[in-house]
Amino acid sequence: DQQVKQNSPSLSVQEGRISILNCDYTNSMFDYFLWYKKYPAEGPTFLISISSIKDKNEDGRFTVFLNKSAKHLSLHIVPSQPGDSAVYFCAATGANSKLTFGKGITLSVRP
Amino acid sequence: GAGVSQSPSNKVTEKGKDVELRCDPISGHTALYWYRQSLGQGLEFLIYFQGNSAPDKSGLPSDRFSAERTGGSVSTLTIQRTQQEDSAVYLCASSLTVASSYEQYFGPGTRLTVT
Numbered sequence: 001d002q003q004v005k006q007n008s009p010s011l012s013v014q015e016g017r018i019s020i021l022n023c024d025y026t027n028s029m030f031d032y033f034l035w036y037k038k039y040p041a042e043g044p045t046f047l048i049s050i051s052s053i054k055d056k057n058e059d060g061r062f063t064v065f066l067n068k069s070a071k072h073l074s075l076h077i078v079p080s081q082p083g084d085s086a087v088y089f090c091a092a093t094g095a096n097s098k099l100t101f102g103k104g105i106t107l108s109v110r111p
Numbered sequence: 112g113a114g115v116s117q118s119p120s121n122k123v124t125e126k127g128k129d130v131e132l133r134c135d136p137i138s139g140h141t142a143l144y145w146y147r148q149s150l151g152q153g154l155e156f157l158i159y160f161q162g163n164s165a166p167d168k169s170g171l172p173s174d175r176f177s178a179e180r181t182g183g184s185v186s187t188l189t190i191q192r193t194q195q196e197d198s199a200v201y202l203c204a205s206s207l208t209v210a211s212s213y214e215q216y217f218g219p220g221t222r223l224t225v226t
Binding site for chain 1: 156209212219220
C-alpha cells in the first residue's frame with residue numbers, strides 16, 4: 001500500500017515556463033513533507049519542505065503548496081531551467097521519524 | 112569527507128553469493144538510514160540506526176538482509192544468498208539525529224546487479 005503517490009512518471013516543460021509536480025498521500029499522521037531532487041548516479045538532495053501547519057513555503061524559484069484536506073501537495077518551479085531536469089521525489093514523515101517516499105517523477109526541461 | 116560516501120559504487124554478483132555494502136555517514140551524524148530503489152520504484156526504507164542500535168528493522172525484505180553499525184559511524188548492509196530481485200540501487204543517508212530525520216543527506220548509492 002503506497003502511502004505517498006506520485007502518479008505521473010514524467011513531465012516535460014519548456015524552459016521559462018512553470019513546472020508543477022504533484023504528490024498525494026494517504027496517511028493522515030504525516031505532518032512534514034519534503035521534496036528531493038535526484039540526478040543520475042547521485043543520491044537525492046533535499047530541495048524544499050513544508051510543515052503541516054503551513055499551506056505554502058517558498059524558496060527562490062521553488063514553492064511547495066500543501067492542501068491537507070485533499071492530502072495533496074505540489075511543487076512549483078518558476079521559471080523552469082534546463083538544469084532542473086532530474087527526478088523529483090516527494091516524501092513525508094510523521095511521529096515515527098521515518099521518511100516515506102513516492103516513486104518519483106522525471107522532469108525534463110526543454111531549452 | 113564532507114558528505115555521505117558508499118562503496119562499492121557498482122557491484123555485480125552471481126545469484127546465491129553474499130554481498131556487503133558499506134556506508135560512511137557524515138561525521139557527527141548519529142542517525143543512519145538504508146534505502147533501496149528498484150527499477151521504476153521509489154525509495155524503499157530498509158532500516159535505520161540511532162547510534163549503533165537499530166530500533167526499526169521492519170523494512171528489511173527478508174532474513175537474508177542484515178545491517179550493523181559500529182562505533183556510531185560506518186555501517187554495512189549484508190545480503191546473503193543474493194537473488195535476482197535484490198538487484199537495485201542501495202542508498203544510505205544520515206542525519207544529525209533521528210529527530211532531524213527530515214534533514215537526511217544521501218550518499219550516491221551502490222548499484223547492485225545480481226546475475
